[in-house]
Amino acid sequence: xxVIEARGLNKTYKGKTAVANLSFDVHPGTVTGxxxxxxxxxxxxxxxxxxxxxxxxxxxxxxxxxxxxxxxxREVGALLEAKPFHPTRTARNHLRMLAxxxxxxxxxxxxxxxxxxxxxxxxxxxxxxSLGMGQRLGxxxxxxxxxxxxxxxxxxxxxxxxGIRWMRDLLKALxxxxxxxxxxxxxxxxxxxxxxxxxxxxRGRMIANGPVAEFTNRSRGNHVTVRTPQGHDLAALIGHxxxxxxxxQAVEPGVLQVxxxxxxxxxxxxxxxxxxxxxxxxxxxxLEDAFLxxxxxxxxxxxxxxxxxWRQGPxxxxxxQGPxxxxxxPGGAPPPAPPYAGPPQGPPATGGWPDSRGGQP
Amino acid sequence: xxxxxxxxxxxLTTLRSTWWISGGSILVGVGFTFFVAMVIQLNTPTELVxxxxxxxxxxxxxxxxxxxxxxxxxxxxxxYVVAILGVLTWGHEYRHGMIRATLTAVPNRTAVWSxxxxxxxxxxxxxxxxxxxxxxLVTLVWFSGLSxxxxxxxxxxxxxxxxxxxxxxxxxxxxxxxxIRHQTFSLVxxxxxxxxxxxxxxxxxxxxxxxxxxxDLYDTTRFLPFNAGGRIMQNWQGDFQENxxxxxxxxxxxxxxxxxxxxxxxxMGVSLAAFLKRDA
Numbered sequence: 001x002x003v004i005e006a007r008g009l010n011k012t013y014k015g016k017t018a019v020a021n022l023s024f025d026v027h028p029g030t031v032t033g034x035x036x037x038x039x040x041x042x043x044x045x046x047x048x049x050x051x052x053x054x055x056x057x058x059x060x061x062x063x064x065x066x067x068x069x070x071x072x073x074r075e076v077g078a079l080l081e082a083k084p085f086h087p088t089r090t091a092r093n094h095l096r097m098l099a100x101x102x103x104x105x106x107x108x109x110x111x112x113x114x115x116x117x118x119x120x121x122x123x124x125x126x127x128x129x130s131l132g133m134g135q136r137l138g139x140x141x142x143x144x145x146x147x148x149x150x151x152x153x154x155x156x157x158x159x160x161x162x163g164i165r166w167m168r169d170l171l172k173a174l175x176x177x178x179x180x181x182x183x184x185x186x187x188x189x190x191x192x193x194x195x196x197x198x199x200x201x202x203r204g205r206m207i208a209n210g211p212v213a214e215f216t217n218r219s220r221g222n223h224v225t226v227r228t229p230q231g232h233d234l235a236a237l238i239g240h241x242x243x244x245x246x247x248x249q250a251v252e253p254g255v256l257q258v259x260x261x262x263x264x265x266x267x268x269x270x271x272x273x274x275x276x277x278x279x280x281x282x283x284x285x286x287l288e289d290a291f292l293x294x295x296x297x298x299x300x301x302x303x304x305x306x307x308x309x310w311r312q313g314p315x316x317x318x319x320x321q322g323p324x325x326x327x328x329x330p331g332g333a334p335p336p337a338p339p340y341a342g343p344p345q346g347p348p349a350t351g352g353w354p355d356s357r358g359g360q361p
Numbered sequence: 362x363x364x365x366x367x368x369x370x371x372x373l374t375t376l377r378s379t380w381w382i383s384g385g386s387i388l389v390g391v392g393f394t395f396f397v398a399m400v401i402q403l404n405t406p407t408e409l410v411x412x413x414x415x416x417x418x419x420x421x422x423x424x425x426x427x428x429x430x431x432x433x434x435x436x437x438x439x440x441y442v443v444a445i446l447g448v449l450t451w452g453h454e455y456r457h458g459m460i461r462a463t464l465t466a467v468p469n470r471t472a473v474w475s476x477x478x479x480x481x482x483x484x485x486x487x488x489x490x491x492x493x494x495x496x497x498l499v500t501l502v503w504f505s506g507l508s509x510x511x512x513x514x515x516x517x518x519x520x521x522x523x524x525x526x527x528x529x530x531x532x533x534x535x536x537x538x539x540x541i542r543h544q545t546f547s548l549v550x551x552x553x554x555x556x557x558x559x560x561x562x563x564x565x566x567x568x569x570x571x572x573x574x575x576x577d578l579y580d581t582t583r584f585l586p587f588n589a590g591g592r593i594m595q596n597w598q599g600d601f602q603e604n605x606x607x608x609x610x611x612x613x614x615x616x617x618x619x620x621x622x623x624x625x626x627x628x629m630g631v632s633l634a635a636f637l638k639r640d641a
Contacts, residue, residue, distance in 0.1 A: 051468055052461055052641040067468040070364060076465075084462040086376065086453055093375035101368035101466045141462065 003027055003290040004061055004149060004180055009048045011041070011055035011204075018044045019055065019204040026182045026197075028148070031175045033212070034184035037295050040182045041204035043080070046153050050078055050183075051348030061149050077142030079152045082329040083134040084141075087127030091118055091137050094126065095144060102145050112140040117166075131158025141168075150174065154188060170195045192216075192287035212287065219287025219293050220247075224263045225268075226256040227278040232273050234266075241269060273343045363477035365467045373450070373480055380476045382446050383488050390439035390492035391499055393428050398503035411507065418509040420597065423519045425500035426493045427594065430523070434591030435555075441528040443488050444551060447531035450481050450545025460641045474636050478535060478629070482528045489527045493520045522614060525592045526621070533586075533625045536632035555587035563588070586624040592617030 004026035011019040019041040026032045036042045049059040051067040056064065061076050069075050085094045089235055097111040113119045116136040117137075126137060135158050150171070157166050164187070167285075171194060175181050185191050198215050200208040208215055216222070228234050231254050238248045238258055246260015258266060263280045265266070270277050285293075373379050413421065423431045430437035454460040458588075467473050538547040563582045570579040582588055592612040596602050605613035612620065 047461070047641070050465055052464055054638065054640060069468065072468055073466055078465045080461050080465070084458050085457060087376055089375050093371075097368060097371040097375060098462065098466045100371040101364040103364075272496050359456045 004049070004059065004151075004182060005063075006045075006049060006057065009045055009055065009059065010057055011044050011048055017204050019048060019201075022057070022199075022201065022204070022206055022292060024199045024206070024209050026149075026180045028115045028180050029178045030196040031171055031174055031181040031183060031194050032197040032199060033191040034182060034199050034201075035188070035191065035291055035295075036184075036201040036207075040201050040295075042155055042201065044204075045201070046078075046080060046151055046182075046184070049151060050076070050080075052080075071102040071145070073098060073104065073145035073147060074142075075145070076145050076149045076151060077145060077147040078150075079135070079138040079142045079155050081138065082131060082157060083126065083129070083153075084138055085126050085134075088125050090123050091126055091129075091140075091167075092122040094137065095140060098141055098144055104145055108144060108146070112143045115143060115170075116140040132160060132163055135159060136163070148178070149180045150182065150218035152181070154184055154186065156185055156187055160193050164190060171297045172314060188286075188288040188291055200291065200294055215294075216285050216287055216290045218284035219290035220259055221283070221289035221293060222259065223283050224259060224261065224266055225251075225279065225281045225283060226266055227252055227254060228256070228270070229278070230275045231256055233273070234270055237269055237273055237275070238266065241265075362469075362472045362476065365469065365472035366480060368463070368467050368473075369476040369480040373446075373484060376449075376453075378449055379446060379484075382443060382449075383484070385442040386439045386488055387492045387495065389442055389482075390428055391495045393436075393438070394425055394496040395499045395503075397429070398425060398500050402503045412532060413507050413509050415510045415512065416601065418442055419512050419515050421507075422497065422500065422509060422511070422516060423596075425504075426497045426516065427519060427523050428496065430594040431519070431596050431616055434526075434594045437523065437526070438488065439492055440523070440530050441551065441555075443485050443527060444531040444534045445548065446485060447481055447535035448538050448544060448547045448551060450477055451535055451538035451542075452547060455538075455542045456544050470637050471633070474539075474633050478532055481535065482532060485531045486524045486528055489524045490520060492533070493523065521592050525618060526590055529590065529622055529625045536625070536629040539629070539632035539636050551582050559585045559587050583610055583612050586621050589617045589620035589624075593621065 006025070007023050009019050009022040010017070020279050022041075022045055024032075034042055034045070044055075047053040048055045048057065049066065051059075051065065061069075064272060066072060066076060085091075087095070090114065092109060095112065096106060098104075099106065099109050110119070110122070113122050115137050118133065118136055118140060126134060129137065135155055139152070140156055152171075152347065155171075156167050159167060168190060170182065171181050175196070183195075195212050197210065198208060198212050199206070200215070226234065226341070231250055235250060235256055238256070238261060242248065242260050246258065248259075249257045251257045260271075263282045267277065267280055269275075388632050420431070428436050428439060436580075449521060454463060463473060464470065467476075467620055523561070534547065538544065538548055541550075559582075562585060563579070566579045566582050570576050583592075589612055593614050594616070602611070602613075605611065605616075607616040609616070
């Protein structure tokens with residue numbers, strides 16, 4: 001089974017960087033999610049991997065570049081466009097055409113049409129297909145050669161909830177057979193259920209690369225909520241224990257939000273110092289929380305929230321500056337906003353984390 | 362290359378437009394011949410009952426078989442209709458986003474480009490041959506009272522000339538579509554260039570020749586691509602044009618082939634270079 005090795009992928013359009021020195025691996029037996037805001041370079045990266053765009057860097061599948069395969073669909077299946085077919089060529093003929101170039105028998109065409117649920121419309125023209133049906137046909141093309149590697153760009157676009165679940169189950173099953181699956185999606189909840197590993201980019205640069213659990217665990221959205229009548233005392237103790245490696249914040253009177261210590265450590269700390277605890281609750285960050293946090297500021301296109309004119313301008317008392325109310329600096333000194341900084345262990349190309357946003361160790 | 366040829370053959374033959382355009386081209390060609398031969402026969406029923414000498418046999422059969430393009434190459438509409446296939450071959454790739462699917466099935470771009478040229482060129486050549494054969498049959502039916510002298514070598518050469526012109530025209534249309542990647546604009550260019558642009562240039566040069574008294578100015582228009590292309594087929598302008606020099610005024614068939622073919626090959630070369638270099 002094949003490993004995808006991308007090394008130093010880069011691409012510029014008229015002097016503007018679309019993809020900057022991206023390196024990562026996709027391992028057999030895993031679904032690797034490819035995340036990034038709109039315009040972050042996901043589709044460009046996939047095209048670079050398949051030698052569809054001219055750019056820098058290399059990408060190999062089992063050690064060989066895509067363009068070196070004479071029957072590539074038997075090695076790598078790709079879905080890059082929402083409706084990549086001629087509207088008046090029947091679905092079956094579309095697949096027959098692709099199969100002809102790759103020495104794939106027509107019987108396999110009928111088989112994949114059945115797999116994706118399009119057997120009944122095999123002789124129909126795709127001009128009548130919905131977006132979801134088009135995606136199914138695109139996926140059928142990707143599966144045609146029974147490849148060990150799949151590269152799928154937003155395959156769930158246009159699918160109904162049943163279709164999305166079917167897609168998820170299919171991709172997980174294919175990965176369980178030892179195939180390498182590299183899939184981009186904006187459906188973060190779906191990615192959380194499906195992906196084993198993540199490659200996250202923003203403005204064409206690597207933001208994170210590694211297991212999904214590591215990605216979400218490093219989010220500031222992971223915190224412990226503590227309800228105590230002795231908030232001030234406990235906050236001081238926690239701040240001392242954290243020593244700058246986290247934060248404690250009073251979100252409302254008697255309620256602390258702690259990042260960097262787990263519930264057990266906080267409970268023990270309170271017990272040792274005879275502080276009464278009314279509630280101790282661990283909040284796990286979702287993939288969406290982590291993604292929005294990691295890619296904050298990396299959006300290529302940032303929408304503005306419309307504000308009514310009468311609501312514009314500084315609030316009474318002047319604009320709010322600095323940390324939110326209740327910010328409890330550990331050790332008495334206000335820390336900088338805790339940035340994301342995963343452990344820079346190992347090269348990212350083998351599944352590690354970059355030492356900072358946009359950079360490689 | 363074999364993979365690319367199989368892909369292109371399946372691509373071409375699984376589109377309805379291929380069959381409509383090919384059938385339409387033959388219908389246009391044969392229908393035109395049928396109509397003209399019928400008009401001649403119905404208006405001169407008693408005159409067309411004699412032996413025809415060798416020169417006129419060649420002239421009549423050549424003309425009837427090829428929609429009288431030996432008299433005026435612009436009559437050879439079949440070439441301009443079937444060349445649409447060439448525009449669509451590349452136009453569909455870009456209009457429907459097929460190019461990425463194509464290159465993920467056959468990543469060798471040179472093979473993809475070459476296979477399209479070879480398969481579509483061969484297809485168009487067959488359409489021309491079928492049209493010529495059917496047109497000849499229609500002619501022989503209407504002119505059954507005439508006794509022709511058949512010069513098989515001459516007739517084969519006449520067919521080959523139409524095949525050459527039509528394939529070159531189709532390749533030129535394909536190469537242009539690769540370069541501009543816009544199907545509609547390519548279709549417009551296919552007709553605008555020979556009918557509009559070259560006509561305007563000829564008019565301009567004619568006016569300048571008249572003003573300056575320098576006839577050579579106008580004579581240079583014989584090297585305009587479509588003007589030269591027409592010379593591949595045309596061999597009659599009030600008389601049988603024989604013993605013309607290759608690049609004289611007018612060009613002979615070989616001169617027309619060299620100029621039109623050279624121009625087409627140059628555009629094809631640029632299109633291949635662009636196709637290899639550009640993002641899909």
